Amino acid sequence: MTNQMNLLFATLADPTRRAVIERLVAGEAPIKELAAPHDMALPTFLRHVERLEEAGLVTTRKEGRQRIVSMTPEAFAPVEDWLTTQKRIWERRAGARGSHVQRRTP
C-alpha cells in the first residue's frame, strides 16, 4: 500500500527516530535508556517511539514498570523494495542506450 510507504518514509525522516533505530539494531532497550541521549522532554520522546511503533518499525512490551522497545527489521522491506525497483528500472533504461536524454513527448 502506498499509505504504508508514506508512513515509513515520514517516520524515518526524523533524526531522533533514526537515532533510535540505530540504537536498537544493537539490541532492545527500555524507553528511559533510549531517551537518555536525546535532549528533549520524556513525553516528546515517547511520541517518537509511538510513531515508530505505528509505522511497524518497532514493537514494545511492558516489563515491570519499564517498557522495552525492540526492532522489527522486516518493516524496512517496502522501502528497500521500492528503492531497488526504481534503481533497477533506471539502470535497465540507462543501459539500453548510451547514457541519458531521451523521451519527452512534445
Added chain:
Amino acid sequence: MTNQMNLLFATLADPTRRAVIERLVAGEAPIKELAAPHDMALPTFLRHVERLEEAGLVTTRKEGRQRIVSMTPEAFAPVEDWLTTQKRIWERRAGARGSHVQRRTP
C-alpha cells in the same frame, strides 16, 4: 550529513513525489506531462518538483517554454547506505546468538 537524510526521507514521504520519480526512471519529461496524471493545480505540482530538486533527486532545465525534469539516481545513495548499514549491524548481532532478545541495562 543527517540534514540531507531528513530532506531525502521527507521528500520521498509524499506519494505525488514518489510517483514523479517512478515516472522519471523511464526517462525525462516536461512539467506538464509529469503533472497530467496528478489531479491538482499546476502551482501545487510545481512545488513538488521544486522539493524534489531541493533534495537533489531531480534536475531541471529550460527548453523553449517548457521545463524538462530528469532523475539524479545517485541522490538515493545516502538512504540506501543508511538502510543497508542498519540491516548489516542487525544481522551481525542477530546472527551472533540464537535469534533475538538480549541487552537491556537495568
Added chain:
DNA sequence: GGTTTAGTTAGCCCCATGACTAACCAAATG
C-alpha cells in the same frame, strides 16, 4: 506505607507543508 522511578495522559503552542486561486510572463502559433 511513603518515596523514588519510569512511564503515561492531557492540553497547548508554533511552524512547515500541501493545496488553492488569481494574476503575470514569455515562448510558440495562426
Added chain:
DNA sequence: CATTTGGTTAGTCATGGGGCTAACTAAACC
C-alpha cells in the same frame, strides 16, 4: 500582432507534527 500554451509568482488557508509543561499512575525500594 493577437492568442494559445506552459510555466511562474504571490498570497491565503488548514492541518499535522514536533516540542513543552503539568499532573497522574504504577511498579520498586527503603
